[in-house]
Amino acid sequence: MARAQETFGKKEREKKRLKKREEKRKRKEARKAGEKNDTFIYVDQFGQLTDTPPDPSQKVKIDAEDIVVGVPKKEDYEEEDPIRKGKVNFYDDKKGFGFIIDLENNEKYFCHVSGLLDEIQENDKVTFELEKGQKGLNAVRVKKQ
Template identity: 65%
Template sequence: MAKSQQTFNKLEKEKKRLKKREDKIKKKNARKAEAAENPQGIQFAYVDYNGNLVDTPPNPEDKIKVEADNIVLGVPKKEEGEAEDPVREGKVSFFDSSKGFGFIIDTENNEKYFCHVSGLIDTIVENDKVSFELEKGAKGLNAVRVKKI
């Protein structure tokens, strides 16, 4: 007598597959019945002018017309009238004269800028008030033409 080709494990998997298929059909029929009861159809969510989700559509009269030419992508270019003063003021937070570098904190925006001894006009020490200009360096902005105030 030959052995059955179907094992217990195969039977269980087949039962699970059939049950899953039946559940799927039941859910589908339930959704159809609910749609028949509620004739409104698909519910929509709209976004109002404040960014909140609402169930009422927006008023088309409140629509604002935007010209494509007025949309600025990126940083707007500086106009000639907006020239900044290149000389800034700050305070020396750290300076090591033996190594020849230090850091200056800008009084306007509290940014820290690297300062090298080659960019000094006067000798400086910690906590000195100084005026300086910014120059782009290898790792960011550097303070150059540093003078004591």
């Protein structure tokens, strides 16, 4: 009768399994013997990880009511005038777009013909509002001053 073939791979897997079982048994015996296994890690007042517990005298008491979570309401912000003043830097009637420079912060804003209330030309003083567009802020509701 032929005996079962034991390949090299089967023997190696069996050795690994027996080795794991032996390691597990040793760890179990060590726990029963009362060996100290210090797995606690503490954080000191500077945010560093240590193996010693922090000094209770240096503990800082914080009231839960003092903690503010969230974004402050819009009323708390400084109210900004939505109507801005600027000067037309460039405008092309044929293509229907241009750019307006804000007089307060010298930022350039894109302006499309659909956002105009009056006809504008280059170097005109205008008032406008800002809206978020696909590529940034756009000047809308543009009027001559």
